[in-house]
Amino acid sequence: MPYEWSSEPPHANPDWQLSLWPYRSLLRKDFVLFIGGTAAIISLPLFVVIGTAVLWGLLPFFAMMLGGLWYALHVSYKRGEVLEELTVTDDTAHLTRHNPDGERQDWKANRYWVSVHLHPKGGPVENYITLRGGDREVEIGSFLDSAERLALYGDLKRSLKGP
Template structure:
């Protein structure tokens, strides 16, 4: 199963320096979005061909245009909201988490690598199997956009990676 995160270098890490990049799962890639919208336009156009040249066409056309525009807008907004990237860079001394939000400022967290601990909150968090990193004076979430099974797998991998 392909996970929506990537280790560099891949675990197990012989080197104390490594990076973990996480992103939300995309079921509809940009290329597929264009194909889907093209197919939708073709399907919407087919019934209009039967009324071509009549006044009924002008009655139906605005509704089809509104439906197509609404679908395009909704998918585009959903896609933009999912443009989140979290990067955890760990060196011999520090752990630095950066969250690149689709809107708004970048969020950063840094702690001494040796004091960083990974915590799993199976219930009671905003999502099941909620993962946090604790170090210094703050606790931050990581991978909240992943599904519950992906967060469990990530938790195990993070525990092993931070021990080494």
């Protein structure tokens, strides 16, 4: 799962931290292999027209396709550089979200008043999870898939009850 507890199980210790991040199916090291493999496969038909004027007509489109693919994957990686950290101590709960643009969002509330809410159909995504405490309600783990959010909801529910 793309989240990690600082201690297992989290409800055994009153102080714990939860880190969440988006799932990555294509790792950075595999990015080079993917682009290289795609270039090799797409260039196979170009071998037929080597030495002709047709090659120079097809080459710009090949370069644009490969450049577009590289750019799209790069943008996807930049948008996915999100990290959420929920730190809970005896008396406070503090959620920090590090956005891809470097902006940082913080939320802090008294642990006693923090509650976890699941919105199966009412949020922007299915099984939307929010934390409510103090005067604000904030989302957590919106980049996780539906099943992961359900598992996270159960874990948070148990962990925030206290020792």
